[in-house]
Amino acid sequence: MGIVFDIKRGGVKDGPGIRTSVFLKGCPLRCIWCHNPESQAPEIQWAVTTDEVCGREMSVEEVMAEVLRDAVFYRTSGGGVTFTGGEPMFQFEFLKALCAAARAAGVHVAVDTSGQAPWEQFAELVPLVDLFLYDLKCMDSERHARFTGVSNDLILENLRRLDAAGAKFWIRCPLVPGLNDSDSDLAAIRAFADTLHHMEKLEICPYHPLGLEKCTKFGLAPRYAEKAQPTTADLTRWRSALAK
Amino acid sequence: MSYAEQMARLTARKIEQTRAKQDRLGARDEDDYGLVLPPESFTADLPVRDATGQFSGPRAWAANFRWLMEHHPLYIDPDDALAGRWMFMLSRMRLGYQLSRSGKDAHFAPDYQIGLDLGWGGLLEKVRAARLKFRAGGVLAAEDAAYAIELMDAEEQAILGVQAWIRRLGEAAADRTMTEEDPVRRANLAEMARICLKLVDQPPETLREVVQWIAIFNMASRTYNRDGAGGQLDELLRPYYERDLAAGRITDADAEFYCFCLLLNDPHYYQIGGPAADGTDQTSRMSFIILEAANKLKSSCNLTIRVWDGMDRALYRRGVEILLANRLGFPRFSGDKALVEGFMKNGYSAELARRRIAVGCNWMSLPGLEYTLNDVVKINIAKVFEVAFAESNSWEELEANYRKHFAAAVKVTAEGIDFHLDHQYLNEPELMLNLLSHGPIEKGKDVSHGGAMYYNMAIDGAGLAVVADSFGALEQRVMDEKALAFDEVKAAVAANFEGEEGARVRALLDSAGRYGAGGTRADAWAVKLTEILNGEIAGHTTPHGFKLIPGWFTWADTIRFGKSVGATPNGRKAGEPISHGANPLPGFRKDGALTAMATAIASVQPGYGNTAPWQLEVDIGLADDEGAVDKLMALMDGHFALGGTLVNINVVDADKILAAHKDPSKYPDLVVRVTGFTAYFNSLSPTFRELVVKRLIREAV
Ligand code: SF4
Numbered sequence: 001m002g003i004v005f006d007i008k009r010g011g012v013k014d015g016p017g018i019r020t021s022v023f024l025k026g027c028p029l030r031c032i033w034c035h036n037p038e039s040q041a042p043e044i045q046w047a048v049t050t051d052e053v054c055g056r057e058m059s060v061e062e063v064m065a066e067v068l069r070d071a072v073f074y075r076t077s078g079g080g081v082t083f084t085g086g087e088p089m090f091q092f093e094f095l096k097a098l099c100a101a102a103r104a105a106g107v108h109v110a111v112d113t114s115g116q117a118p119w120e121q122f123a124e125l126v127p128l129v130d131l132f133l134y135d136l137k138c139m140d141s142e143r144h145a146r147f148t149g150v151s152n153d154l155i156l157e158n159l160r161r162l163d164a165a166g167a168k169f170w171i172r173c174p175l176v177p178g179l180n181d182s183d184s185d186l187a188a189i190r191a192f193a194d195t196l197h198h199m200e201k202l203e204i205c206p207y208h209p210l211g212l213e214k215c216t217k218f219g220l221a222p223r224y225a226e227k228a229q230p231t232t233a234d235l236t237r238w239r240s241a242l243a244k
Numbered sequence: 245m246s247y248a249e250q251m252a253r254l255t256a257r258k259i260e261q262t263r264a265k266q267d268r269l270g271a272r273d274e275d276d277y278g279l280v281l282p283p284e285s286f287t288a289d290l291p292v293r294d295a296t297g298q299f300s301g302p303r304a305w306a307a308n309f310r311w312l313m314e315h316h317p318l319y320i321d322p323d324d325a326l327a328g329r330w331m332f333m334l335s336r337m338r339l340g341y342q343l344s345r346s347g348k349d350a351h352f353a354p355d356y357q358i359g360l361d362l363g364w365g366g367l368l369e370k371v372r373a374a375r376l377k378f379r380a381g382g383v384l385a386a387e388d389a390a391y392a393i394e395l396m397d398a399e400e401q402a403i404l405g406v407q408a409w410i411r412r413l414g415e416a417a418a419d420r421t422m423t424e425e426d427p428v429r430r431a432n433l434a435e436m437a438r439i440c441l442k443l444v445d446q447p448p449e450t451l452r453e454v455v456q457w458i459a460i461f462n463m464a465s466r467t468y469n470r471d472g473a474g475g476q477l478d479e480l481l482r483p484y485y486e487r488d489l490a491a492g493r494i495t496d497a498d499a500e501f502y503c504f505c506l507l508l509n510d511p512h513y514y515q516i517g518g519p520a521a522d523g524t525d526q527t528s529r530m531s532f533i534i535l536e537a538a539n540k541l542k543s544s545c546n547l548t549i550r551v552w553d554g555m556d557r558a559l560y561r562r563g564v565e566i567l568l569a570n571r572l573g574f575p576r577f578s579g580d581k582a583l584v585e586g587f588m589k590n591g592y593s594a595e596l597a598r599r600r601i602a603v604g605c606n607w608m609s610l611p612g613l614e615y616t617l618n619d620v621v622k623i624n625i626a627k628v629f630e631v632a633f634a635e636s637n638s639w640e641e642l643e644a645n646y647r648k649h650f651a652a653a654v655k656v657t658a659e660g661i662d663f664h665l666d667h668q669y670l671n672e673p674e675l676m677l678n679l680l681s682h683g684p685i686e687k688g689k690d691v692s693h694g695g696a697m698y699y700n701m702a703i704d705g706a707g708l709a710v711v712a713d714s715f716g717a718l719e720q721r722v723m724d725e726k727a728l729a730f731d732e733v734k735a736a737v738a739a740n741f742e743g744e745e746g747a748r749v750r751a752l753l754d755s756a757g758r759y760g761a762g763g764t765r766a767d768a769w770a771v772k773l774t775e776i777l778n779g780e781i782a783g784h785t786t787p788h789g790f791k792l793i794p795g796w797f798t799w800a801d802t803i804r805f806g807k808s809v810g811a812t813p814n815g816r817k818a819g820e821p822i823s824h825g826a827n828p829l830p831g832f833r834k835d836g837a838l839t840a841m842a843t844a845i846a847s848v849q850p851g852y853g854n855t856a857p858w859q860l861e862v863d864i865g866l867a868d869d870e871g872a873v874d875k876l877m878a879l880m881d882g883h884f885a886l887g888g889t890l891v892n893i894n895v896v897d898a899d900k901i902l903a904a905h906k907d908p909s910k911y912p913d914l915v916v917r918v919t920g921f922t923a924y925f926n927s928l929s930p931t932f933r934e935l936v937v938k939r940l941i942r943e944a945v
Contacts, residue, residue, distance in 0.1 A: 008835040009762070009833075009840050010835065010837030010839035010840060011835075012871075012875050017875075017878065018875060018878055018882075020839075065763070066762070066763075069763070069840070069843060070839045070843070072843075072882040072885050073839045073842070073878060075882070076877075076878040076879075076881040076882045076885065077879070077882075079878075
């Protein structure tokens with residue numbers, strides 16, 4: 001059993017093709033811009049302004065029943081399931097069982113991770129996962145710690161080892177204007193990416209302020225109150241800086 | 245002068261005409277058709293009417309139709325490859341016209357090939373020869389022979405009317421050459437005149453002639469009684485195109501322009517691609533030319549691409565690209581596999597099933613072979629549910645009561661179909677479509693009365709999601725969770741959810757698992773309701789023995805039907821519209837997942853060869869996504885693999901819709917797919933616009 005806080009079907013953003021995203025609760029990071037702040041705590045949470053609940057206990061079978069509803073669309077689109085969060089590695093045993101079940105059902109498996117988990121766990125997942133969606137938030141370790149609560153040492157180390165193990169991955173950069181998107185930030189990410197061998201794609205996940213509303217809903221104190229979305233100029237600059 | 249400039253001018257004029265129609269006629273919740281307004285000075289003094297303004301029977305229809313064609317105002321556009329536009333619907337000049345209901349318009353498709361082979365002169369000879377045969381006697385019983393002779397007389401009058409109109413069009417085009425100064429247009433007018441004068445009698449031989457012939461038939465048939473079914477357009481045109489091309493008479497650009505003009509002339513429903521009767525792919529160069537012509541049209545168009553395993557995927561892909569780029573609601577995509585397999589379940593061969601093509605807003609037809617009353621006969625199951633619910637004192641009684649009342653509804657509906665088939669030939673014979681059907685002239689019988697080869701009478705259920713959600717909400721809240729008592733729901737529904745107590749009950753019902761979410765009680769009910777629909781209709785006949793085929797489709801009737809139904813236990817208030825076709829209600833899932841919608845709609849396909857379309861509105865965001873074409877194709881491929889039959893997609897710019905909703909005149913060219921058809925947004929009634937807007941906003945959030 002594990003705690004799932006949402007299952008979204010028909011997604012087209014988290015990995016290739018048409019996908020179902022399974023959101024697992026709990027995260028070791030505390031990104032100040034977090035878009036899912038209600039997902040950070042591992043336990044079930046109740047909203048304060050509505051009667052919404054974040055999180056419910058589900059078995060692997062229950063999750064898979066939902067996932068398999070769209071099996072035909074995974075086939076026609078080259079899609080599959082994406083386990084995300086929170087940080088899906090936070091419920092490692094549950095995640096491993098889910099990956100194994102999806103693999104057994106012939107469903108393409110992606111894991112969307114911050115990279116903050118013991119290497120041994122990644123090593124166990126490699127044979128069960130088709131694609132890692134791996135976040136790179138900031139190459140500067142000290143600022144990384146300031147933005148997310150943890151240094152990036154383990155995260156970068158895990159990514160190098162995943163690469164060496166031959167795992168397939170996409171790097172995803174959550175970029176927040178003025179925080180982690182300076183030209184040197186972007187150049188550092190690009191330079192690091194260039195040292196890797198199995199990266200298939202380098203993507204940008206632009207900041208959006210939806211987390212703010214969720215903070216209010218779940219009675220959490222927002223730590224980054226920017227309401228504006230990145231501009232088209234931001235996006236263009238990011239894209240060209242990260243392009244090869 | 246280039247075709248591009250000509251097309252631009254033609255399109256601009258079409259937009260002007262749409263605006264003029266909107267000003268004079270007001271809002272209309274239906275197809276745009278190709279109709280233009282007659283001059284204000286024109287009055288139709290139909291020669292045959294009784295004191296109430298009514299007329300009926302072959303003789304009266306023929307006399308009035310002939311008069312109308314002989315006096316029809318002439319429309320000649322020197323930029324157009326084709327002469328003529330239509331302006332009236334004779335059927336609407338009668339008293340008390342209504343589109344759907346027994347005794348009204350019959351939806352079925354002509355076989356143009358009959359006319360293309362014979363020409364109007366040949367059709368006239370055929371009718372006269374048949375009349376001689378019936379006069380000579382011995383073929384039919386005396387009473388039938390009398391009708392057959394009257395029918396042939398009427399057909400003759402109708403043809404003479406059409407011929408007079410074509411001749412006048414040709415003469416008018418010739419006259420215009422005298423005053424036209426531009427040499428290109430003058431040459432165009434001269435060719436238009438030559439073609440019309442030829443087509444008065446002779447069959448068409450070149451591509452431009454064939455396109456003009458089809459346009460003339462379409463306009464005449466529209467003028468007669470609205471019609472609107474086209475055919476397998478690529479295959480109809482291909483031989484003429486290939487011959488012209490081989491002879492060096494035309495280029496692909498010419499062919500494209502002729503097709504452009506045909507599609508501009510009238511948005512008839514045409515299918516392109518798909519399997520031929522023998523199972524080979526029909527996609528040809530002609531299919532692509534038609535699709536590109538439609539692409540350039542940038543206006544209301546009803547082209548359907550038949551999607552199947554053996555198809556040229558390039559046509560499919562190009563269709564999706566055009567749909568996303570133009571955002572005009574076409575082409576539509578029809579799912580061959582389920583349609584063919586389904587139709588075969590009625591006892592027909594695979595060859596015949598492949599010839600049954602998508603030529604109506606939701607419907608399929610065997611061109612020239614079949615009479616169907618497609619999209620005309622509906623059972624509002626929300627009403628059936630309302631009656632059953634009022635009669636039930638417990639959850640346990642409800643299903644049996646629903647079944648009982650649904651069976652009763654089918655019974656009276658089937659009797660109504662028989663009534664129509666018994667009388668329509670006397671009321672409103674199909675003088676135009678008879679000519680392009682196999683049988684009516686040969687047998688001396690109207691297509692609605694024994695003339696056609698096959699009778700596959702359509703009955704569509706309407707209001708599926710409202711009823712599935714009502715059953716589902718009751719089962720979940722009353723039986724599974726015991727959160728509400730059956731009587732409590734009954735009282736709240738009877739009081740239209742008024743008051744605090746009503747609001748509380750409603751909130752619980754409204755938030756129950758919906759049809760479309762996947763795995764809910766309502767999902768299971770939607771499937772069960774389809775089984776009940778099939779159980780009473782599929783494989784059954786009317787009392788007189790005519791085959792029935794079920795479908796789920798509501799056309800524009802969601803509002804009208806909703807008005808007659810009180811509150812329902814899905815939280816719907818009295819008088820609110822019922823749900824659309826097989827679609828789940830908006831808000832069926834928080835993520836609004838298209839895969840969930842596709843799966844749900846595939847799960848409720850009756851599966852006997854008629855459709856339960858998926859009506860999909862996607863906002864611009866999806867259309868702009870990287871890989872949107874692939875994703876949309878994957879979505880449709882999945883839907884068709886699960887048994888889907890037809891997909892209608894509207895790509896909508898939410899801002900534009902909102903602006904158009906505030907001031908329709910700002911966007912006279914905004915085309916939306918409302919149900920199965922495309923229509924100009926500004927010609928929809930405010931209530932209908934409201935409905936489209938609401939759905940979009942909710943989906944966008
Ligand atoms: S890693 Fe993701 S879920 Fe965790 S805090 Fe950061 S943004 Fe939120």
